[in-house]
Amino acid sequence: MSTPPRLLVNGQPGDSLPALDRGALYGDGLFETILFVGADAPLWPRHMARLRLGAARLGFALPDEAQLLAAARTAGAELPRAAVRLSVSRGVGERGYAPPRAAQPNWVVSAAPAPVLPADWYARGIRVRCCALRLAAQPALAGIKHANRLEQVLARAEWDDAQIAEGLLRDRAGYVVSATAANLFAVVGGLLVTPALDECGVAGVARAEVLARRDVVVRRLSWEEVMQAEEIFLTSSLRGIVPLRQVDDSVFAPGAAARGLQREWRALGFGDAHEG
């Protein structure tokens, strides 16, 4: 038997895109990173909901969702836990920024073994840093997972220390928005709080799952509040619920909110994303 392809372009085995695709020209596209456990992606409907929201915002049509799911399963087959990346661009168009009326979206599905993180990260928490880069406020693009990600690239380039698992991002007013590739929750005065994402940041599907399971206050969250939080954790579709134990030099401890959600995450069908 042949190995199934881990890379599909427009649903077919392939490894290239047109050089003048608007994804490459302008980042004119969307993407999702989806955890599959075997053929199942428990958060698939949330990924599709966000993708539809993004496509409506950018104004292009998506491929059929059944096709996307079939391609994702093909790419991830034989991987017990697969990180499937799905990207959809507006396609090739005439020159210039004006979106072509009849572009044909190009879409790519790729799969890799899902990251396996140290068990310690889930039990004791991770160390993170505060990034210097501030996210710009752009309500027209906030929340969706579009392919204009230079802010995240520059923020992630700020450190090169394997002991630092993530970086926290603030907006220009100093409010905490998220990590570079995860959302943030904090327990403040006994209440679970997560930053509002109407001006910047990506509204993660794991964040959406937490919002559906808990009473959460969604509002601006200052750096000082985060520093004084009773507990802080990150959420990510690939990594699940990850508590923080250190932000720069400030020490935190995993708390009951993260522990409870970690248990529910396993029950959702994700199993354990960690070693041992």
Add this chain to the structure above:
Amino acid sequence: MSTPPRLLVNGQPGDSLPALDRGALYGDGLFETILFVGADAPLWPRHMARLRLGAARLGFALPDEAQLLAAARTAGAELPRAAVRLSVSRGVGERGYAPPRAAQPNWVVSAAPAPVLPADWYARGIRVRCCALRLAAQPALAGIKHANRLEQVLARAEWDDAQIAEGLLRDRAGYVVSATAANLFAVVGGLLVTPALDECGVAGVARAEVLARRDVVVRRLSWEEVMQAEEIFLTSSLRGIVPLRQVDDSVFAPGAAARGLQREWRALGFGDAHEG
């Protein structure tokens, strides 16, 4: 004799890029749009200076400039006036936002006949509108011509009327920044003024050429000042110096500043970018 290729990838005839190139994944790249008249691009050194600035900001190495120039000339050969697009991405890397240490940039050169605009646009001016989309403030990315261009795509999608040649963009505070694909100059109280681009906008090479030729005040420029300007014109490497005759319902007339620069533009070697 065979027709020279109008599309080159990494200096060779080709029409595709790796599907997982970071240009397509994150808009992690830079581009230039360069007017060639025969084998000459009078603003080539300015394009290269901006490209180097962008590469330093994003933290990746550029291909050799002599190679870029040779490829641009090959792509544009047989076109008397060519619009050459040169894009350079960081290349393929491991998953995630962290820039790979040893990525190999991928670069694409494409050529098309330069746009020919109605002579009337240069003589009497163009009609433009004011866009609803406001540019986000991101000093880390301001000025350079990176490939995160969804703001420009969304702004350009606001209208579909061939009589409207461009759209003016403001920042969130209401200051005028530029057009969607050109820079803006206004004569205010007898002084030539152009918006500061330290928080958003692209610092165009045609703008740089004007700054080198004239005394220009570079500062924040309010919408009200633009509306009361004695004259307004746009600058673009492809289109040159284009006066405005109407902004929404407000009427303007081409003035001496634009006329003088139009003459110098022809003398630079660009000839006439218009019909007749």
